[in-house]
Amino acid sequence: MNYPSRISDNHLAIFLFHGVTLSVDCAVRNYTRKHIERDYFVTVLRRLKQVGTPVSMNDILTHRELGIPLPPRPFAVTFDDGFRNNLSVAAPVLVDEHVPATFYISTDFVERNRMSWIDRIEFAVEQCVCAELQLPWGQRQFRGDEERRVFLNEIRQIVKNDLMIDGEQLATDIQAQLGVAITYSSSHPLDQKLDWSEVRTLAAEPLFTVGGHGHSHVILDSLGTQDLEYEIETGMRLLKEKAAVHGPHYSYPEGMPNCYSARVIEALKRRGVRCCPSAVDGVNDSTADLFHLKRVMVV
Numbered sequence: 156m157n158y159p160s161r162i163s164d165n166h167l168a169i170f171l172f173h174g175v176t177l178s179v180d181c182a183v184r185n186y187t188r189k190h191i192e193r194d195y196f197v198t199v200l201r202r203l204k205q206v207g208t209p210v211s212m213n214d215i216l217t218h219r220e221l222g223i224p225l226p227p228r229p230f231a232v233t234f235d236d237g238f239r240n241n242l243s244v245a246a247p248v249l250v251d252e253h254v255p256a257t258f259y260i261s262t263d264f265v266e267r268n269r270m271s272w273i274d275r276i277e278f279a280v281e282q283c284v285c286a287e288l289q290l291p292w293g294q295r296q297f298r299g300d301e302e303r304r305v306f307l308n309e310i311r312q313i314v315k316n317d318l319m320i321d322g323e324q325l326a327t328d329i330q331a332q333l334g335v336a337i338t339y340s341s342s343h344p345l346d347q348k349l350d351w352s353e354v355r356t357l358a359a360e361p362l363f364t365v366g367g368h369g370h371s372h373v374i375l376d377s378l379g380t381q382d383l384e385y386e387i388e389t390g391m392r393l394l395k396e397k398a399a400v401h402g403p404h405y406s407y408p409e410g411m412p413n414c415y416s417a418r419v420i421e422a423l424k425r426r427g428v429r430c431c432p433s434a435v436d437g438v439n440d441s442t443a444d445l446f447h448l449k450r451v452m453v454v
């Protein structure tokens with residue numbers, strides 16, 4: 156993938172990462188390359204630096220709010236979800252390469268080392284080579300690695316497009332039907348999230364910024380008013396209490412266009428959020444709104 160080509164004079168490119176890992180030995184886990192290898196991460200960063208100038212999300216905020224100019228061909232590096240390997244693997248590379256980064260953290264993942272609903276499903280499917288399941292949209296079966304990936308792709312697509320389907324409940328149903336343990340966390344390296352002392356370590360590094368990414372990672376626009384307030388307030392309160400993060404930075408969980416709305420943006424602004432990129436693919440021109448910034452996912 157030609158990521159440097161997304162950097163240009165008249166646009167701001169914001170790259171979205173999730174995890175950076177040393178080695179992964181799984182049949183289907185991480186088939187989407189949510190976690191990329193350390194060496195590949197180094198290569199991508201160096202190639203981006205050859206054509207662009209790294210900036211922080213704070214630089215972008217002060218540029219838009221105060222008119223402080225950005226360097227030519229700016230790009231920013233961001234991470235969603237708060238995987239432990241952000242600190243153990245990615246952070247030393249970022250420091251060596253002098254690249255600022257913003258880490259958007261889902262606080263319940265930190266509190267309980269929790270997996271997302273799709274990681275819970277992937278973890279269960281990894282343990283079963285073949286199965287037949289009854290899903291809300293019909294009967295499905297898989298046998299072997301390729302069919303397991305097709306099965307997981309279909310689940311991703313359907314659940315992300317239908318806010319009425321509860322991903323956590325679906326994960327529990329699938330775990331039960333596959334006869335594996337009903338679990339919300341695992342000891343697998345890909346499932347380790349930052350703990351609070353690690354969030355504080357990241358926040359203390361001058362190159363880095365920590366922001367919010369929901370509390371439970373639920374899609375914000377799927378929530379009623381009260382639950383929406385709880386989700387945003389809880390996440391921001393925990394970041395403040397446990398890691399002294401008071402910042403104005405946030406990213407929408409899932410981040411697709413159907414995951415946020417004017418109502419969600421207003422609720423975030425009331426809590427002091429001033430910059431919130433989505434996960435919609437694209438780069439941003441000089442008029443882009445700070446609550447509709449697009450990102451380029453690196454896989």
Ligand SMILES: [Zn+2]
Nearest residue numbers: 235236408409
């Ligand atoms: Zn996320």
